[in-house]
Amino acid sequence: xxxxxxxxxxxxxxxxxxxxxxxxxxxxxxxxxxxxxxxxxxxxxxxxxxxxxxxxxxxxxxxxxxxxxxxxxxxxxxxxxxxxxxxxxxxxxxxxxxxxxxxxxxxxxxxxxxxxxxxxxxxxxxxxxx
Numbered sequence: 434x435x436x437x438x439x440x441x442x443x444x445x446x447x448x449x450x451x452x453x454x455x456x457x458x459x460x461x462x463x464x465x466x467x468x469x470x471x472x473x474x475x476x477x478x479x480x481x482x483x484x485x486x487x488x489x490x491x492x493x494x495x496x497x498x499x500x501x502x503x504x505x506x507x508x509x510x511x512x513x514x515x516x517x518x519x520x521x522x523x524x525x526x527x528x529x530x531x532x533x534x535x536x537x538x539x540x541x542x543x544x545x546x547x548x549x550x551x552x553x554x555x556x557x558x559x560x561x562x563x
Contacts, residue, residue: 442509445509455467460540479507
C-alpha cells in the first residue's frame, strides 16, 4: 500500500502509536513518564520497522526501494499525500488493528490506581504538568 496514510509515512500506525504512548504518559501527569513511554515505544517500533523494511525489500525489490526513498519511515510528510479513487481493504485486518488499539485502554485502570494512591499519600508526586 503506497497511498492514503502510507503515502506520507511508511509506518503511520507506529508513528501514531508513539504519540499515543506519550499521551498515556501525560495521563499519569508526568513528563518523565511520557518521555520514557515515548522513547521505549520508538525504540521498539524502530526495530520492528527495520525488520519489516528488510522483508518488504526482499518481497517487492526495486518497487519498495523506490517507495522507501520517497517516503519517510516515521514522521509523516503531508505534502506527499496521494489517495485512491477506490479503496479495497480487509475487514479481518481492520478488526485485528482495532483489537490491537484496545491495548491503550488497558492503561486506564493503572492510571486511575496511580492517581488514587497519590491522592491518599501512598505514592509521591514527583512532578506534574497540571
